Amino acid sequence: MTDLIMYKINETAKEKQVVNLCRKLGLKTRKLKDSDAKIIVGTLTGNGKINVSPNSQMLNTANQNVPNGYSLPELIVFSGLKDNKLDEFLAEYKKMGISPIGLKAVVTIHNVNWTMYELAEELVRERISIMYGKD
Template structure:
């Protein structure tokens, strides 16, 4: 089994430290993603492929974001409950690593998560036509 890992974006903060402390007893590895890594495919960040060496061009974002890799459903539940139990403020942008998003880079992931969040706020869907 692969080691569950949470990738932290823009969380070199006290909140990020809280998340790291929460993950330790859960045996979740924590890795901070640097802006210079934002153009790498998520598969490269997660160790599924070799890094490409692409450098992002003016594509830095400041939103806090989490990418959860190799999480089982029960670990995901425990992780989210840990936020409440430890009174950690929510991180609005969160994603699970999947085969669908493996080729995306961090910038694309953030854009998709922002679209989804905006669509949910409007009560619609991020992709495709709305169903009645």
């Protein structure tokens, strides 16, 4: 699995900072488009569909149609990074003073077969839960 960072960043300056950081660390990047919302995460990362954990709580993709006009929120998705590389990325990100991206995910056996829409919406729900203490 190749080290890959997928992103949707709304500010051009921040996007350049993130891309430059990835280059510095030898990480490949993929800029996400709103049209990627309906595509499976594993397809976008180049991993295709893989076997999922038997304990995985898969979202029902048949019922998760992407609404017309949907725009992916600002997010960053890490795929294939070892813990030390992820830690290095996050430390450098902070050190460089890049403004935060609230939605972050690591591709796992639990979410690799979700659509990007499902992943983004789950991240939004988790963020709201953390911010407001709701389940």
